[in-house]
Amino acid sequence: MARVSVQSEDFDLATELDLLQQAAPGCGGIGSFIGIVRSTAERPIIAMTLEHYPGMTATAIAGITAEAEARFSLLACTVIHRYGRLRAGERIVFVGAAAAHRRAALGATSFLIDWLKTKAPFWKQEHLADGTAAWVAAKAEDDTDAGRW
Amino acid sequence: MDTVRILYFAWLRERAGRAEEHLVLPADVATVGGLMTWLGARDDGLRDAFGQAGLVRAAVNQNFAANDTPIRAGDEVALFPPITGG
Numbered sequence: 001m002a003r004v005s006v007q008s009e010d011f012d013l014a015t016e017l018d019l020l021q022q023a024a025p026g027c028g029g030i031g032s033f034i035g036i037v038r039s040t041a042e043r044p045i046i047a048m049t050l051e052h053y054p055g056m057t058a059t060a061i062a063g064i065t066a067e068a069e070a071r072f073s074l075l076a077c078t079v080i081h082r083y084g085r086l087r088a089g090e091r092i093v094f095v096g097a098a099a100a101h102r103r104a105a106l107g108a109t110s111f112l113i114d115w116l117k118t119k120a121p122f123w124k125q126e127h128l129a130d131g132t133a134a135w136v137a138a139k140a141e142d143d144t145d146a147g148r149w
Numbered sequence: 150m151d152t153v154r155i156l157y158f159a160w161l162r163e164r165a166g167r168a169e170e171h172l173v174l175p176a177d178v179a180t181v182g183g184l185m186t187w188l189g190a191r192d193d194g195l196r197d198a199f200g201q202a203g204l205v206r207a208a209v210n211q212n213f214a215a216n217d218t219p220i221r222a223g224d225e226v227a228l229f230p231p232i233t234g235g
Contacts, residue, residue, distance in 0.1 A: 035235055051159055052234075053227055056211040081234065093235055113235050121208070121227075122234030123159035135160045138231030 002065035024075035024098035031109035039088035182216035
């Protein structure tokens with residue numbers, strides 16, 4: 001059973017992990033990943049705007065979670081993806097996977113975030129400290145990472 | 150419905166100067182690739198983007214599509230740069 005949410009507001013990590021565990025009776029392990037807006041000294045970012053394709057996003061993510069559940073025999077999983085303007089340090093995405101054993105839980109977590117990067121219709125625009133904005137280019141390595149599964 | 154609903158996202162939306170339009174396609178525009186060629190002929194900004202291989206992706210009726218994916222009246226066609234989610 002997958003919980004998918006596409007939302008502008010933040011999420012509560014403890015709540016999400018508790019909900020995931022409750023949705024997966026008999027699970028022996030939960031893997032999780034949190035994506036965060038990153039600002040560095042070399043490239044100081046004030047904020048990031050995430051645009052998405054409202055009609056398609058939730059369906060596309062549901063397809064990805066269904067694939068993860070089948071491949072890794074998951075008992076439950078969660079994907080929460082935010083959109084809108086997020087400041088540096090804010091959370092963008094939460095991925096959680098519950099399985100009988102750690103290898104499936106951790107593998108499914110990697111799989112889910114790799115596929116979200118290239119198959120969920122989101123586009124990131126960075127707002128830099130100098131007042132300019134730039135759309136983030138897709139990385140070839142993201143395709144490579146998604147293709148390894 | 151005779152029109153096709155066309156959606157633009159991210160920098161392609163900025164390049165087009167619009168997020169959405171409804172257009173009646175000529176009879177010989179029947180695929181995603183054909184649509185891009187036709188739209189590019191009407192709009193210089195879009196032609197530059199469509200002309201570079203791999204710069205623009207598409208979805209038809211909210212499913213990822215290829216250049217040879219057919220388009221019919223009533224379809225929703227989204228055009229966008231490669232995805233940067235996660």
